[in-house]
Amino acid sequence: GYLNKRGEVNKAFQRRWFVLTGNLLFYYDKRFDSEPIGVIVLEGYMVEMLESSGRYVFELVFPGVSSRTYILAADSQEEMESWMKALTCASYDFMKSAIIELQNQLDNM
Template sequence: MKINEKNLCAFAVSATPIDKEGYLNKRGELNKNFQRRYFILKGNLLFYFDKKGDKEPVGVIVLEGCTIELEEDQEQFCFKIVFHGANNRSYVLGAESQESMEQWMKALACAGYDYMKLMVLELQRQLDDMDETPLPVTQPVSSPVPPPRHRHNPFNKPESTTPHQRSHSLRSSNNSLRLDDKFSDGVPLSKISITFRELHNAYGRPILRDFNVWKNEQKLLSEKVAHASDNLISF
C-alpha cells in the first residue's frame, strides 16, 4: 500500500534499530513482473524503497494477521506474505539464494505481535514452573581437616612387650650396665630424668667393647691368613 503519513516516513529513515535489511524482488499488484526493492524490517513494519539510501519509502507492510509461506508457483527462492480474509492481498517476494530466503522468512514470521505474545506467555510459564520447583538443598562443603600428628619418643618404655619387639636392655655382661636395671624399678622411663652422660655410659661402653672384640678377631684372622701364605710359599 502507498503511504503518505509523515510519522511513518520519519520512522522508516530514523536511527532506530533495524531487525533486517536487504534487497528482495517484489511482484507488483497489477503488473505481475518482479521489481527490485530495498527492504527494511523494524519491529512489525516492513518498509520497502526504490533503492538503498532513499529518504522516503515507497510503501510499508504491517505484519499482523498474516502468515509467511513458500510460493511454489513462481521461480525458486520465492515466498509470500499472506493476509487471511476476504479481499486481502498477498505479497510475493523473491530472494537471491536459499539461505537468504530462509533468513527473511524466519525474520518476518517472528516480527508480528501474535508471535511476541506467544513468546511472552511461554517465558511466563517457564518462570512459574521454576517458582514451583523446590531447589535442592546442598550441604556446605567444609575444608578437609588434617589428621592429628602423634610424636613418638624413642626412649619411652612400652607398657606391654611382645616376643617380636626388641628389648630395651643392652647386651648383658659382668661389667656392663643394663639400662632397664638402672631406670626401671616399676617406674616408666618417660617419668625418669636421664642425663646424656648416663645414656652415653649405658649405650656407649657396650658398643665400644664389642668393637674392640671385633677388631681383635679381625687381627687374629689376618695373622692366620699371613701365616698360611708363608707356609704355601715355603712348600
C-alpha cells in the same frame, strides 16, 4: 536487505530494499532512500514458500475479505529461509506469545 517484489498491477519483479521493524515491513526503492515507498503491516498473515522455476520465491498471504498477497523473491535459498523465519516471528501475536512463555518459564524458576 534486498528482495524482489512482484507488483500488484505490473506483475514484473522490482528490486526493493526491505527493512523489518517489529511487525512492520518497510520497502524502499533504493537502500539509502529516506522515505519508504510502502509498508506492510504483518498481522493476520501467513508466510508460504512458492515453487518457482529457478527463483527463491515466497509469499505473504493475508486471508479475508480484502485479501492481499505479496510475492517476494530472494537471491538465494539461504536468504529466502532467513527472511521467511524472520517474517514468521514478526507479528504482534507471536511476540506476545513468546513473552508470555518466557514469563512463565521465569515464574517456574
